[in-house]
Amino acid sequence: MIKCKQATQMLSEKLDRTLSAKEKINLTMHTAICTPCRQFGKQMETIRELSKSYTKAKKPDEK
Amino acid sequence: MTNANLSVEMDSSAAVNIFQDAVFIEELRTQMLKFARLQVRDNQLAEDAVQEAMFSAYQNIDRFARQAAFKTWVFSILKNKIIDLLRKEKRHTAASQLEEGPNLSGEALIEHLFEENGHWQKDERPKKWDQPEHGVENEHFWRIFDACLDALPAKYGRLFMMREFLEMDTPEICHNEDVSVSSLNVTLYRARLRLRECLEDHWFQKEKS
Structure with missing residues (x-):
């Protein structure tokens, strides 16, 4: 069973490479029971989306 | 003159108007500069990249009429300029x-x-x-x-x-x-x-x- 430390690294690496089948199973089992890591995974994706919208960010007065 | 020709001309003049909107251009330039400086930690190089991206956008302006699309497009030009700069910079400061x-x-x-x-x-x-x-x-x-x-x-x-x-x-x-x-x-x-x-x-x- 993997720990949060490994799980968070996989949740980040998921954005950079394809995880192996074994890693995927381990990760799915871990996040099923670990709320903080589930949050962490969502936040990794949020950070990616935020970076993408960085150059598209609008000023509040811009329509 | 046909209607088709007319509409093309109107589009391109609308596009040129983007560059006449001093407030929009200045704001965009500031944002681009900030973006470039974050990545190229050299003010002069960052300013040059922004300048070149703006110039390149101006030269190809006839393809763009809408401000929103324009901004995304100019940033994609800027991104390529920065990638070129980082490649050249490699010898001096690789992340390693x-x-x-x-x-x-x-x-x-x-x-x-x-x-x-x-x-x-x-x-x-x-x-x-x-x-x-x-x-x-x-x-x-x-x-x-x-x-x-x-x-x-x-x-x-x-x-x-x-x-x-x-x-x-x-x-x-x-x-x-x-x-x-x-x-x-x-x-x-x-x-x-x-x-x-x-x-x-x-x-x-x-x-x-």
């Missing part, structure tokens, strides 16, 4: 030569966040982020995002921006920066860990308190 920098980073940060048994420290468990999109329209949020990026150790920041802002792929980053794939992945992990922590502390949790 950069220090990880002060502050809590790397192993120290990981030790701080996790217990010895590999589980989250109680206080450090990620909290739920409410409606992150709520922040995207918010100028203050982007100031914090900038500050958090700036606070990343140079090596983290450089690799992170290559991946997320310039959307370069793994082989290209590794080749350019003389790092192995696994070292790139670990560095990106640490960069995101740190950025996540910073955003949570200064924006997502602060908003609640």
